[in-house]
Amino acid sequence: AFIDDPVRLLRAARVAADMHFHLHPATRELLLQQRELLANASRERVRDELLRLLLAPQAAGICLAQDLGLLQIALAPLTATELAGGIALLGALLEHLREPTIQRLSLQWSQAYTTGHTRGQMVALAALVSQGSTEHVRVALASLRLSDRERSRVLDVLGSWGSPSWQEYAHIDPLTAHRYYRRWGSGGADGAALVAVGHGTSASGVAAAERMLGFWLDHQAQVIAPQPLLTGRELVQDLGLAPGAQVGETLRILTEHQVQGLISSPGEALALARRLVSEFTTRQV
Known part of the structure; x- marks a missing residue:
């Protein structure tokens, strides 16, 4: 079955996680033996199956795909170490979805692109590739054949998340927030969410990200995009x-x-x- 349709390798990881069952040892061995077939699959279908994996409320499917060596093939040339770090950040994000600020922002993540993929999937993908080198991330994203808007979203999330300013912000005032969102747009809110979950971030960085998110959620008309006084x-x-x-x-x-x-x-x-x-x-x- 995997020879006829290699994308079933990824699908097996997703279904196993969704159904909360363990792979039979023989099935697991078969997946390991035939995982390299995934490299020959349609990149668009690999992308879509990977993004379905990222829709799961927990990272179990992604973890299983990583354990089977499928993620390194689907997201080549990202390394196992880079992907493990990304999975840790993704897991932290999923664990914080019930926290008030992240939960409010996540209501916006159902927004869909013309492809049918959602903003939330792009946030999760950004988290997954976040620990990769710039070149590895560039090549991996290009291989997924994302739309221009989707790729720009992922890069904006990564750019805002990785900004050194999070460690420097002593106080975020309205002007600082306005300039930040003028630069990053809604991708900046998603990047701030990745900072706010606290994975590898100092307490001051988390506090800064939470305040930045507060401006996005509560002060759109006053700070983010005020009605112009003159045209x-x-x-x-x-x-x-x-x-x-x-x-x-x-x-x-x-x-x-x-x-x-x-x-x-x-x-x-x-x-x-x-x-x-x-x-x-x-x-x-």
């Missing part, structure tokens, strides 16, 4: 700016002042914009 068109019309980089930079500064509570009305925003334009013009002279 680019208004800047062009009222201040005579030419469309381009200066308009974008002015809008960015206005938003940052708004997030900090330094301006709160279109009039205040326009006055600040005039001053910024005047300062820019003076520097150009």
Whole structure:
């Protein structure tokens, strides 16, 4: 059966975990003997079966696939050591799903891409490959034939999770949170969730991640994406700016002042914009 359809090797690990039964020794031996067949299977089907494994509420299926040597084939060239570290982070995430902050964020993980895969699967995949070298992760993700949006999501989660800033944040204020999410978007929330579960992270890093998640969950309109006080068109019309980089930079500064509570009305925003334009013009002279 495995010769005819090597993807059944991964499926066997998933079904065994889902049904909570142990593999018969003869079946286990057969899986071990024929696991290399998985390298010849359709990459799209391997990807889909792997992502189904990641849907499980526990990491038992992934652990079994690792024990059988299937993950190293499905996610080559990631090493067994790299995958073991990723499984540990994934397990920590799954263990924390009932904690209030992670649970609230996980409600967003059912969001689906046009492929039918979910944001939650991309978070789990990011955790699974998180301990790999940059090159190993790049090659492994490319081999899975993810969509551009899915691959970008995984990379954003990994980038935000791996930021050295978590160990440096003494205090996360609205401006810090705004800049973080402007850089990483919702992938930054998922990356913060991986930090917040505490696997290999200091207590201060966990606290910083939890506060960052609090901004994402509770302050979208005030901090993450506030309603602009002025539009680019208004800047062009009222201040005579030419469309381009200066308009974008002015809008960015206005938003940052708004997030900090330094301006709160279109009039205040326009006055600040005039001053910024005047300062820019003076520097150009």
